[in-house]
Amino acid sequence: MHAYEEGGQQKPGYNDLGIEIRYLAYPRAGIPSPSADKLISTWCAKDKQDAMTKLKSDQSVPSATCDNPVAAQFQLGGQLGINGTPALFLPDGKVMPGYLPPEDLAKTLGI
Numbered sequence: 170m171h172a173y174e175e176g177g178q179q180k181p182g183y184n185d186l187g188i189e190i191r192y193l194a195y196p197r198a199g200i201p202s203p204s205a206d207k208l209i210s211t212w213c214a215k216d217k218q219d220a221m222t223k224l225k226s227d228q229s230v231p232s233a234t235c236d237n238p239v240a241a242q243f244q245l246g247g248q249l250g251i252n253g254t255p256a257l258f259l260p261d262g263k264v265m266p267g268y269l270p271p272e273d274l275a276k277t278l279g280i
Contacts, residue, residue, distance in 0.1 A: 186275045194242040212237040
């Protein structure tokens with residue numbers, strides 16, 4: 170979310186450019202699935218941010234369960250027509266499938 174290095178250059182991250190990212194839990198493999206189990210374990214972790222960082226780095230997180238929104242958010246994604254990740258919902262309601270680097274997303278948003 171913050172500055173990162175690419176090709177030897179320091180680049181601004183989303184947060185550095187004033188872009189707020191909010192996540193919906195959307196396990197592409199559906200529910201139940203190993204992907205859903207990982208998201209649930211992340212949601213239920215004592216340190217959610219650390220668990221999410223580990224998942225993004227292909228590290229494992231301890232299995233955990235609790236009351237969580239994963240199934241409801243997956244269902245909402247389906248109702249909104251999402252069938253892959255990432256999918257970005259822009260403030261004007263447009264949906265953009267796929268990844269956009271921070272500077273490209275800033276341009277799209279007119280920042």
